[in-house]
Amino acid sequence: MIKLVAIDTDGTLLNSQGEIQDSTKEAISKALDRGVKVRPLFRPANRGALAPYMNELGIKGEDQYAVTLNGAISRKASGEIMTSDLIAN
Structure with a gap:
């Protein structure tokens, strides 16, 4: 049984146009319907860049999140930061 799918963005x-194909949306929707956790790995770390993609994919709820900024920040679908491990200059 598959429990988690991690997906890189680029x-x-x-x-190549920065869009999510319909076939990808359908596959992710089916996975979510089966209770599979979907973890997109996004380069942008801010909520504004992340929210449209999360909404488009239907990834929502307190138990869903995305990994951003090469793993340095994890954000809930709501935008709340769960973990942050940034190195300051």
């Missing part, structure tokens, strides 16, 4: 989740 070239995997997003096509």
Whole structure:
């Protein structure tokens, strides 16, 4: 049984135009319907850049989150920061 799907954005989740294909949305929707956790891995760390993609994919709820900024920040679908491990200059 698959419990988790982790998806990188560039070239995997997003096509060369920065869009999510309908077939990808359908596959993610089916996974979510089956209780599979979907963890997008996004380069942008801010909520404003992340929210449209999370909404488009239907990833919502307190138990859903995305990993951003090369793993340095984890954000809930609501935008709340769960973990942050940034190195200050």
